[in-house]
Amino acid sequence: xxxxxxxxxxxxxxxxxxxxxxxxxxxxxxxxxxxxxxxxxxxxxxxxxxxxxxxxxxxxxxxxxxxxxxxxxxxxxxxxxxxxxxxxxxxxxxxxxxxxxxxxxxxxxxxxxxxxxxxxxxxxxxxxxxxxxxxxxxxxxxxxxxxxxxxxxxxxxxxxxxxxxxxxxxxxxxxxxxxxxxxxxxxxxxxxxxxxxxxxxxxxxxxxxxxxxxxxxxxxxxxxxxxxxxxxxxxxxxxxxxx
Numbered sequence: 001x002x003x004x005x006x007x008x009x010x011x012x013x014x015x016x017x018x019x020x021x022x023x024x025x026x027x028x029x030x031x032x033x034x035x036x037x038x039x040x041x042x043x044x045x046x047x048x049x050x051x052x053x054x055x056x057x058x059x060x061x062x063x064x065x066x067x068x069x070x071x072x073x074x075x076x077x078x079x080x081x082x083x084x085x086x087x088x089x090x091x092x093x094x095x096x097x098x099x100x101x102x103x104x105x106x107x108x109x110x111x112x113x114x115x116x117x118x119x120x121x122x123x124x125x126x127x128x129x130x131x132x133x134x135x136x137x138x139x140x141x142x143x144x145x146x147x148x149x150x151x152x153x154x155x156x157x158x159x160x161x162x163x164x165x166x167x168x169x170x171x172x173x174x175x176x177x178x179x180x181x182x183x184x185x186x187x188x189x190x191x192x193x194x195x196x197x198x199x200x201x202x203x204x205x206x207x208x209x210x211x212x213x214x215x216x217x218x219x220x221x222x223x224x225x226x227x228x229x230x231x232x233x234x235x236x237x238x239x240x241x242x243x
Contacts, residue, residue, distance in 0.1 A: 002027070003027045003029070003067070003071040003072070003074050004018075004026045004027070004029070004077070004078060005031065005067055005074055005076070005078070005116065006018040006021070006078045006080060007031045007052075007077075007078070007080050007081040008031070008032055008081030008133075009028075009032050009080075011032075011037065013080060013133065013208055014078070014081065015037070016208040016209055016211065016212040017080065017215045017216070018041050020209070022042075024216060026045075027045075027048075028046070029050055029067040030042045030048065032051070032052070033051060033052070048066070048067060053108075054104060054108030054109070054111060054112055055103040055107055055111075056111075060108075060111040061111075061115055063115075064115040064116065064119060073119070074123070074128055075128050076131065077129075077130045077131065079109050079112050079116075079130060079133060080133040081104060081108055081109075082105045082133065082135075082151075083100060084148050085098075085147050085148065087143070087144035088146075089146075093147065101151055102147070105148070105154075106151045106155070113162060113173075116130055117162065117166065120166075121169045125170075126170050128171055128172075129226070130166075130172070130173040131173075131215060131218050132159045132174070132176075133155075133178065134152055134177045135152040135178060135179075136177045136178070136239055137152045138152035138155055142196075143194050159173055159175040160228075174226050175228070176214060176215060176227075176231075177229065177233075178233070180205045180206060180234040180237045181207070181208045181234075182205045182206065186205070189203045189205065195238065203237050204236040204237050205234050205237075206233070206234040
């Protein structure tokens with residue numbers, strides 16, 4: 001059975017992807033900071049629950065080592081864990097919000113990609129796939145979302161660099177940019193959110209299971225094919241034309 005690592009697997013998109021992968025017969029290492037909900041997810045199939053703060057490089061390396069000890073290899077990393085801090089203008093932003101957002105959304109994704117890349121490069125047969133969860137904020141920003149927007153723009157570069165550097169080792173890298181999936185993190189979009197024109201309006205949402213299906217499609221491609229970038233969004237959300 002193929003092996004997938006999912007970060008941020010205790011809730012939201014990460015949980016939906018982990019549960020869908022387990023239901024499809026994947027062996028799944030579920031990583032997140034909260035142990036209790038992770039155990040619930042892992043119990044849905046051949047899963048492994050690993051409490052891990054992705055901002056802690058040593059913890060990430062230990063979690064990936066546990067995964068390989070249990071399953072023998074890593075075929076796919078869904079590099080998903082992230083935070084969305086309180087909105088603010090740059091001069092009103094709490095510096096601690098910037099530090100946390102950078103540590104999780106950027107450093108954490110780099111540490112996880114680093115651990116996955118090293119394993120995929122060393123294992124036999126060599127290779128694998130890294131799928132980064134970017135955001136449509138990495139294409140067009142929302143008002144007052146500097147920390148989130150900057151880190152998600154950085155993921156665009158991470159994806160392209162890994163896709164290039166992975167060629168010699170059979171490591172593919174792609175990115176999914178999600179817009180308005182119905183999760184706790186995105187609940188405020190449905191209640192009403194600041195628009196570029198200064199108004200507050202609710203936005204259309206889509207079901208998180210549709211995102212999970214898209215990720216599993218990317219993950220299940222043969223080694224010779226790769227989705228470099230995919231945007232999955234609520235059909236009527238104000239994205240095209242935003243800004």
